[in-house]
Amino acid sequence: MTSAGKKKAAKNDEETWDLRLYVAGQTPKSIAAIANLKKFCTEHLGDRYTIEIVDVARNPKLARRDQIVAIPTLVRALPSPIRKIIGDLSSTERVLVSFDIRRQLP
Amino acid sequence: MSKRSPTVAVAAGLEKCPTGIKGLDEITKGGFPRGRPTLICGAAGCGKTLFGIEFLVRGAQDYGEPGVFVAFEEQPHELAQNVHSLGFDLRRLERQKKLFIEYVHVERSEIAETGEYDLEGLFLRLGDAIDTVKARRIVLDTLETLFAGLPNEAILRGELRRLFRWLKDRGVTAVITAERGEGQLTRQGLEEYVSDCVILLDHRLYDQVATRRLRVVKYRGTSHGTNEYPFLIDENGIDVLPITSVELAHVVSTERVSTGVPDLDVMLHGGPFRGSSILVSGTAGSGKSSIAAHMVHAACERGEKSLYFAYEESPQQIVRNMRSIGVDLGKYLRSGRLQCLAVRPTTYGLEMHLAAIHKAVRDHRPRLVVIDPITNFFTIANPAEVKTMLMRLVDFLKSQHITALFTSLTGGGKAMEATDAGVSSLIDTWILLRELEANGERNRALYVLKSRGSAHSHQVREFLLTRKGIQLVEPYVGPEGVLIGSARIAQQARQGKPSGKRQPASQAGVGR
Numbered sequence: 001m002t003s004a005g006k007k008k009a010a011k012n013d014e015e016t017w018d019l020r021l022y023v024a025g026q027t028p029k030s031i032a033a034i035a036n037l038k039k040f041c042t043e044h045l046g047d048r049y050t051i052e053i054v055d056v057a058r059n060p061k062l063a064r065r066d067q068i069v070a071i072p073t074l075v076r077a078l079p080s081p082i083r084k085i086i087g088d089l090s091s092t093e094r095v096l097v098s099f100d101i102r103r104q105l106p
Numbered sequence: 107m108s109k110r111s112p113t114v115a116v117a118a119g120l121e122k123c124p125t126g127i128k129g130l131d132e133i134t135k136g137g138f139p140r141g142r143p144t145l146i147c148g149a150a151g152c153g154k155t156l157f158g159i160e161f162l163v164r165g166a167q168d169y170g171e172p173g174v175f176v177a178f179e180e181q182p183h184e185l186a187q188n189v190h191s192l193g194f195d196l197r198r199l200e201r202q203k204k205l206f207i208e209y210v211h212v213e214r215s216e217i218a219e220t221g222e223y224d225l226e227g228l229f230l231r232l233g234d235a236i237d238t239v240k241a242r243r244i245v246l247d248t249l250e251t252l253f254a255g256l257p258n259e260a261i262l263r264g265e266l267r268r269l270f271r272w273l274k275d276r277g278v279t280a281v282i283t284a285e286r287g288e289g290q291l292t293r294q295g296l297e298e299y300v301s302d303c304v305i306l307l308d309h310r311l312y313d314q315v316a317t318r319r320l321r322v323v324k325y326r327g328t329s330h331g332t333n334e335y336p337f338l339i340d341e342n343g344i345d346v347l348p349i350t351s352v353e354l355a356h357v358v359s360t361e362r363v364s365t366g367v368p369d370l371d372v373m374l375h376g377g378p379f380r381g382s383s384i385l386v387s388g389t390a391g392s393g394k395s396s397i398a399a400h401m402v403h404a405a406c407e408r409g410e411k412s413l414y415f416a417y418e419e420s421p422q423q424i425v426r427n428m429r430s431i432g433v434d435l436g437k438y439l440r441s442g443r444l445q446c447l448a449v450r451p452t453t454y455g456l457e458m459h460l461a462a463i464h465k466a467v468r469d470h471r472p473r474l475v476v477i478d479p480i481t482n483f484f485t486i487a488n489p490a491e492v493k494t495m496l497m498r499l500v501d502f503l504k505s506q507h508i509t510a511l512f513t514s515l516t517g518g519g520k521a522m523e524a525t526d527a528g529v530s531s532l533i534d535t536w537i538l539l540r541e542l543e544a545n546g547e548r549n550r551a552l553y554v555l556k557s558r559g560s561a562h563s564h565q566v567r568e569f570l571l572t573r574k575g576i577q578l579v580e581p582y583v584g585p586e587g588v589l590i591g592s593a594r595i596a597q598q599a600r601q602g603k604p605s606g607k608r609q610p611a612s613q614a615g616v617g618r
């Protein structure tokens with residue numbers, strides 16, 4: 001890993017993650033996504049995160065804020081850059097890759 | 107535009123949703139299938155988005171049907187700017203709650219995928235947009251953008267299928283635009299999903315002249331025009347011209363209209379029929395435009411609107427020249443009763459000329475149309491094409507019951523009758539002007555070669571352009587033969603007869 005990559009990862013370690021999970025009602029996919037996200041956060045982010053679960057079935061207008069098309073969508077608002085992961089988050093490995101976390105956090 | 111009933115019921119029971127786009131409802135016999143999706147496809151820049159926008163704007167303004175525009179490509183403010191020049195005020199319609207613009211943007215670089223998902227977010231947003239304005243119409247421009255933004259094509263295709271079903275369930279009339287693909291209508295094969303009505307737009311160059319065209323590829327459960335129809339985009343939006351759809355079934359009239367030259371009316375036993383086609387052919391400077399001007403002037407005097415297509419002279423030039431023979435077109439031009447459209451033939455292609463004539467006729471609603479001269483079309487297309495175009499033009503004008511006068515310049519060397527033989531079959535009344543050269547002078551002569559459905563004079567008449575207009579002089583017929591010009595005057599002087607209608611030499615022979 002390059003030194004820049006290390007720096008970035010280190011920065012990620014210190015920052016609080018601001019996550020928003022968009023779901024639509026209590027569908028199996030939504031329930032799976034919520035469970036998978038909680039598991040991921042506990043395992044990899046410790047206590048440096050906030051999760052907002054947005055049910056767009058209840059208020060569709062909220063889907064416009066983050067240009068949500070697919071459900072479920074996880075949006076990482078912070079740290080920047082903004083990242084979106086669509087799907088039920090069943091593969092922790094892919095979440096790590098797309099959030100640019102290349103090593104397992106303690 | 108007048109308000110029509112929002113629904114056009116068709117015998118087959120398929121309900122249609124009028125688009126309000128000029129000409130398109132004629133071709134589709136009433137509009138798009140109501141409550142079903144219609145696919146509009148074409149290459150970039152062929153006007154897909156505009157069709158969508160106009161469909162919504164007309165719906166909101168003329169048919170009381172609010173609409174939703176789902177913009178996958180352009181930002182709402184860009185869209186509003188782009189169509190403002192066409193007279194569409196999207197912002198105002200939005201304020202009036204007649205239009206909702208939903209901007210859907212999917213940025214592939216931000217998105218990763220893990221596990222199962224669906225497009226419920228999109229559905230909910232569309233549903234909310236439809237509910238907000240109580241939309242009856244929706245345009246998805248361009249749905250295929252999702253293929254670039256979302257990684258899993260299998261899921262996407264399944265969801266699109268669900269989307270079209272959902273749109274039908276919601277009862278909205280939908281328009282989906284799509285890019286033209288290689289070997290198929292759309293790049294992503296959307297025609298599989300939208301199979302009720304497919305419209306193809308085309309913008310192609312032919313002989314370095316661009317023409318926009320539209321074709322209804324498919325329309326389930328209804329008959330429709332199958333040709334390619336040219337369309338124009340101008341400051342009033344889109345204009346599709348169903349010009350190839352004319353049939354030989356027009357109503358004919360027995361009413362005579364004056365040519366504005368009393369002597370010529372006599373030769374034609376009262377003048378040409380209303381709604382007939384007249385060809386005036388002759389060599390350069392033989393007075394073709396002068397006859398046209400007389401006819402236009404007479405029509406305007408009667409209070410009838412006229413349309414003059416000048417392919418050689420500017421309107422001001424025509425007014426000035428005609429004033430010199432005592433025909434004042436200026437006042438009618440100013441009052442708007444006469445409209446003169448001057449354009450070089452090479453400005454655009456034949457099809458576009460025809461389209462432009464159609465549009466002008468529809469806007470101006472004239473009783474008389476002059477095309478001066480048709481000869482110039484031969485510089486931009488081959489004779490067969492020009493003939494076809496003129497045939498369509500004649501048919502169109504006849505169907506509208508409009509009298510048409512064409513002028514044609516014939517070359518000096520050729521036999522005049524032969525030159526125009528190609529178009530003569532389209533013409534009801536054919537007037538020939540020629541210059542007769544004898545005894546060291548040139549005299550203009552006029553005769554009627556044919557006049558369908560009417561008796562006409564077969565005499566060759568001497569044709570004079572005077573300060574008081576055109577005069578046709580009875581030729582001298584006597585033992586010396588048929589004499590015209592100075593020979594006639596001399597003969598008449600010898601016999602002590604007055605020189606008829608002939609003007610003093612100083613006044614005669616004013617240039618055309």
